[in-house]
Every structure is written in C-alpha cells, then in structure tokens.
Amino acid sequence: MHIDTITTITSPDLDWQQEALCAQTGADFFFPEPGSSVREAKRICGMCPIRSACLEYALDNDERFGVWGGLSEKERLELRRTAR
Numbered sequence: 001m002h003i004d005t006i007t008t009i010t011s012p013d014l015d016w017q018q019e020a021l022c023a024q025t026g027a028d029f030f031f032p033e034p035g036s037s038v039r040e041a042k043r044i045c046g047m048c049p050i051r052s053a054c055l056e057y058a059l060d061n062d063e064r065f066g067v068w069g070g071l072s073e074k075e076r077l078e079l080r081r082t083a084r
Ligand code: SF4
Pocket: 001, 002, 019, 020, 021, 022, 023, 030, 044, 045, 046, 048, 049, 050, 051, 052, 054, 055, 067, 068, 069, 070
C-alpha cells in the first residue's frame, strides 16, 4: 500500500493501511524508474507489520505497478502464474 493510494481509499475494510511503513517513507522507493533497484522497497516491506495484507490486497486488485507486500511486479505476476 502506498501513500498515494491511501489518500484515495476510504473503505473501513482498509484500516490496516494506516500501519503501512511506506506511508512514512514516501512512494519513491516503491515505484522506481524502470530498471532501478527495488532493494530498498523490499527492505522496508520486510519490516512492515501489514505485509501479508498488503500483498493480498495487491493480488486481489491486480495491482500491476510497484512493490507491494515485498514483491515486485514480476514477482507478483510469477506468483499468480504458479498459483493457477
Ligand atoms: S508491505 Fe511494503 S508496500 Fe505494503 S504497506 Fe508495507 S511497506 Fe508498504
């Protein structure tokens, strides 16, 4: 979950997003330029208390861009493929 999205989602079912570490760091690490490292985003996700909920949300909502729940776009795509 990223700070831009947090401000646009108001559902009470998404209260878990208030604990998002990326909301404190800003979205830049999580949406790097193509070919840039996602290492720092993954490091932050690794410390985030809502990592599982975040990844589940990203998969359920087919989030295509950025790092969510500690996984890159490619890793989420691969997870979807292997889950079928
Ligand atoms: S797991 Fe990562 S992307 Fe998800 S809310 Fe936490 S810091 Fe943000």
